[in-house]
Ligand SMILES: Nc1ncnc2c1ncn2[C@@H]1O[C@H](COP(=O)(O)OP(=O)(O)OP(=O)(O)O)[C@@H](O)[C@H]1O
């Protein structure tokens with residue numbers, strides 16, 4: 001390494017200090033990608049970090065698979081050596097952990113200045129073309145998470161999965177689904193240091209003593225990682241679930257045909273009248289996404305408390321106290337206890353609505369007792385059907401008494417479904433819990449179902465929850481049904497007029513509570529009963 005310094009004497013160096021700063025854009029425009037039926041025809045390239053990193057998705061004849069290639073500037077041996085020296089020098093110079101929270105533009109500027117100064121100090125003579133590339137890699141690694149940064153910046157990526165060194169990183173793409181990427185970690189050490197960096201970006205710590213990471217990146221993405229080979233057979237691993245910066249609105253979910261406007265209107269009424277809703281389904285079936293969308297309908301003045309293991313929820317409101325269970329290692333018992341403690345203390349804050357990101361264990365009993373004492377709750381839980389859900393709630397470690405289950409008003413079942421060969425998420429059923437007897441046998445009513453063969457949603461009038469609301473609040477069922485129809489029409493109109501935006505939908509939902517007739521009129525809906 002020392003030798004290199006001598007081979008590039010500093011007397012005739014280019015004037016790096018005067019190099020024009022390269023503009024790096026970490027948020028280039030999202031390209032319109034179209035679904036292509038014949039996978040072998042796919043060949044698209046789009047930019048994720050402008051003008052340096054591109055994604056190339058194409059069919060690979062040799063392996064007979066779609067591949068996801070990251071295209072970045074190629075460094076020659078000399079440039080690689082410069083980059084290595086500068087990386088070490090910058091790392092020694094500043095404590096990046098301290099600066100990492102700072103604004104991206106400030107950091108870009110900072111790195112540019114340091115790079116230029118250090119190049120002079122180290123006596124390395126970098127031509128402008130090389131400077132640009134080196135600057136990119138320094139920014140990528142100090143601001144971002146090294147080789148996976150372009151993937152993290154790709155709007156279309158939903159999940160990233162790395163099952164160990166020497167095997168490719170896989171991802172799920174919004175449009176092209178499962179793809180093998182060109183990223184392969186060549187050694188356990190490299191992967192370990194990436195996992196350390198992920199932990200650091202989540203503000204957490206991972207080590208041999210504490211080898212499981214369960215955290216949230218600054219952009220809201222959820223990270224799970226393991227550090228050592230004795231936990232998973234292949235060594236360090238990680239999975240990242242990416243989240244859109246702003247959650248999908250109810251109207252957007254309608255446009256994806258995840259549920260019908262009627263289902264959304266029904267949930268709106270239930271939320272307004274503080275009914276207890278549990279969203280269930282398999283892994284990544286869209287439970288949290290639906291929960292977040294339903295939360296748009298919480299009346300603006302209501303006090304909301306949310307409790308999560310890792311931060312995923314993003315509620316469009318001011319009157320909201322979010323809390324995240326801390327100090328958990330992702331291991332079994334501890335999480336449950338911290339959620340349990342948080343939930344118990346949250347009820348003391350006298351919330352109108354309690355939102356629990358995911359119910360898994362002991363905390364369920366606190367939640368159900370909270371519901372029984374009049375706090376409304378919306379939460380998610382993993383299971384495939386109402387039967388398995390009820391069984392899970394009644395058996396250890398949760399062990400609720402069957403009669404306590406009666407406080408639950410409605411269960412939404414989310415599912416992955418393939419429609420016309422395309423992967424979608426559907427709200428498969430909305431089930432009302434009419435009664436659970438002391439033996440744990442549930443009587444249910446199913447007002448909404450999705451028919452898979454026709455890809456249609458069906459509604460069966462006669463909601464038992466409407467009866468319950470009617471009795472509790474003294475509003476006639478007719479009136480509720482009218483309100484339900486008006487809201488379904490309103491949601492449909494919003495969808496037709498493409499009112500998708502977070503702020504717009506929120507504003508309308510809030511205004512509807514205060515001036516329903518005005519909102520209905522604005523969208524051409526008769527406000528008298530229909
Ligand atoms: N209605 C939808 N249409 C299309 N994609 C969706 C929909 N809902 C969620 N997704 C995508 O599916 C992924 C999983 O969503 P989400 O986290 O809501 O699922 P989940 O059931 O809560 O998952 P988990 O079991 O991990 O808690 C996300 O990447 C999200 O962007």
Ligand SMILES: [Mg+2]
Pocket residue numbers: 287288289357358380
């Ligand atoms: Mg979830």
